[in-house]
Amino acid sequence: xxxxxxxxxxxxxxxxxxxxxxxxxxxxxxxxxxxxxxxxxxxxxxxxxxxxxxxxxxxxxxxxxxxxxxxxxxxxxxxxxxxxxxxxxxx
Numbered sequence: 001x002x003x004x005x006x007x008x009x010x011x012x013x014x015x016x017x018x019x020x021x022x023x024x025x026x027x028x029x030x031x032x033x034x035x036x037x038x039x040x041x042x043x044x045x046x047x048x049x050x051x052x053x054x055x056x057x058x059x060x061x062x063x064x065x066x067x068x069x070x071x072x073x074x075x076x077x078x079x080x081x082x083x084x085x086x087x088x089x090x091x
Contacts, residue, residue: 012056047062
């Protein structure tokens with residue numbers, strides 16, 4: 001797990017900053033960084049949180065499965081924000 005988990009975390013994070021990734025799973029950036037560097041391992045419940053949040057299996061994160069995660073849907077947050085603002089302006 002020491003080698004595979006850090007690699008899988010980096011792959012899952014992609015271009016997202018460590019701070020943003022950590023915020024998405026409710027942990028400090030320093031904790032996340034130590035996992036990505038292989039210094040520490042996350043708790044089992046945190047592995048489950050990462051898997052649920054990012055739509056991957058815990059088995060894949062831990063290297064027990066080689067089935068890659070499904071592609072992430074495109075980030076539409078900016079588009080949705082504009083749509084909400086347009087709706088709110090009408091009212």
